[in-house]
Amino acid sequence: MTPLILRPQPAADELADLLRQQGHSPVVCPLLSYLPGSELGALTERLSQADMVIAISVAAVQYASEQLVQQQTRWPQHCIYLAVGATTAAQWQQQGVKVISPTDARSEGLLALPELQAATGKNILILRGNGGRELLADVLNALGAQVSYLECYRRHYLHTDGAPLLQEWQAAGVDSVIISSSKLFRQLIRLLPETASDWLSSQHWFVPSQRTADEIHQAGFNSVTIMSGVQHDAVVAALQNNSEDITHE
Template structure:
């Protein structure tokens, strides 16, 4: 998706960062700020650089694994009791599969694993699972239209997620008859990030912000402190309508929604920002 009134996008050669003519897709005029956790930034930063953008990695979110309590550990031991296992993020997939594999050298048979988004699916791809991936969208609600999740009487579902995640998916599945449990594997914390490089970039020229979660945006606003109003003037690329609405409520007006968090879709959206009429 794009901002209202923006031109459509061509998918040509986005993965290489170059157009069909071989030219970089991005002008290189604006610095693109990547706010993903430090260990996940390269998946967006490297394609952005290949597309011609100067990139500033500024992590506004850190992933902190948490130790499973006795109730959560019991859910790991009871893995074969669940009909469906849903991973809502790459972090949930990575940490959850590592924890489960310690107890389950072979996965339970006839168990369906579901992944929210291609990035989560990629994190699960090499584990030998009976896996189905929601290819479009970046929210857990994407799964709710799937036929296998409509009638869930006496079915059990385990959702792998971070601490205090959104309840919409679990609540809806319960309304459809499922018994839903959570395996909470990490918490999202605000890192001790120095904003000086961002302030220098703002002084030097145009800046485009990218944010892929509400927590990341909240932390960016906290870190900005008295400079928050300067950030609100920058184009902000988000990855869902829900996140766009939240950003709008926080005073960001120049909002652009990418089709997904993938590097290809983010680059296409940034290219549209650069091509718009001044």
């Protein structure tokens, strides 16, 4: 397969290397990059007040960890740490932090954990980028927790003429797109010209959740595979399974 990888660096190149080892011919074009968040300076103080800390993404842990290094301090031991998925948990574990994460790498998976079911009266700090789903905070507030956010990073989307990109992808024979979020899908649609409709319809879409799959279906694109997550091994497995299905047809 010739999948289009739109995720930020360095993850895009890391994934591309793994896919090449499996015989694929990925095309890398990050539509998204990250910048330091506006609230990182308050991280140490906010951590000192927290009972639980939840990280929504790998980038949140990376930027927060870099901030702590700059301040010559560490993640406090009194907190309970929870990560939305295995990849985010692994990033924290590299810092020597003991982390709890659900098998269902979504807000719904986190909310099912017993630690959060017993969150009444707890001060919970959510580390994330600028904006995002409010479900987690809404449910935890309803359970009687005190929830606050800390913006660890900001998303910066590529703004350029999408027509030349479309020509490049068509010339490269791109036959599939790996999308890590609904926001990234919407950015792709905004970027490309209206003439891209047929090309978009011909692609096989690899997505991390039913929610993103539903949005792609609503846009009129029917060939969608829901991966087991956004981790590199989950993406590799999804493409490999799809390639085998095509071979056996």
